[in-house]
Amino acid sequence: MKRTRDELAHKEEARIQALTKKSVPKDLTEEEKAEVARVMKKSGVINECGKETVTQDSIQRLRGTTWLNDELVNFYGAMVQQRADERLKAAGGKPGEGGKDLPGGKGRALDIHVFSSFFYSKLTTDGYAKGRIGRWTKKFDIFKKDKIIFPMNIGGMHWTTGCIDFRKKRIEWYNSLPGSAGDIFEELRKYLDLEHRDKRKKSFDFTGWANYRCPDYPQQQNGSDCGVFTALGMEALARDADFNFEQDNIPFFRRLMVLEIGRAKLSKIPTRED
């Protein structure tokens, strides 16, 4: 009995260690800071990733506590997509054919699709048919994906993250502020059904599906950083990872985002190592 208890205590300690050993860096290196300064001074188009572009006006929004715009959030989504596709290919998979479990129980290279912030806007303002949302998926089948992930702009003033997880059968919504979901889950269920009818000619089977709100999703402590939380939420969701960031890390992440956009590539930091 005692031995079991010791074992449990040991396991618990190991678990806590595993959770606490990786932390968000305090700051960028001096070289990286110089790189950030160079990116901030560029004029015109800063960079392109996939179909997304960030211009000089948009990148300035990563300073201080300025609100983020669609260019920044969607560019981040494009980098998340790019990394996911690369990981999947490295694991021997192919985007559109489903994710691949990694050897040695090291998780899974997910097959994801990241929609831009205009997906949810168009869906809710125009509706599926009038907005011609069915054509957004002319090149791939969402029902073969592990997840679809998308930033959502709420009321022209707030960024949140949405996700449809086909493996867990969950419609997920991540909000860095407390607040009611309104009809978000309903809209996304309606989307799934209409998309299924459009592509598979029959209604979507919601058996076993749940609406999900993460009880301990990181919360912003101000009225300005939701765009950063949204970008970081998408990044973690694409790896099936924990949300390893909090308000204190946001000044670091704003600088990191400048660096990443300048390189059109997500950075490897300790909290992102699987």
Add this chain to the structure above:
Amino acid sequence: MADAEDQHDHDHEEAKTEDATGPINVKVVTSTGDEVFFKIKRNTKMSKLKGAYAQRVGKDVQTIRFLYDGERLGEDDTPASLEMQDGDTIDVMVEQVGGSRL
């Protein structure tokens, strides 16, 4: 209006062309349902169309985004590179910002 864009508002059906290399008619639509028709060459850059549209509706080109079937249009995209068909629709969206909640 620049040489490549021959804007016409109402006769878009009649102007439909069967020529796979000829100019095509595209419809630029806002979420509020406002529509502007353009007849453009297949090698016309979307940046040019966007500029013409912004001027027409009196908007700052920096604050509008053109989407074709959900994908943002790049400056160098053309109807040919996007494999657009005659009569296709381009969605015009406006810049979105966010920081907090009401």
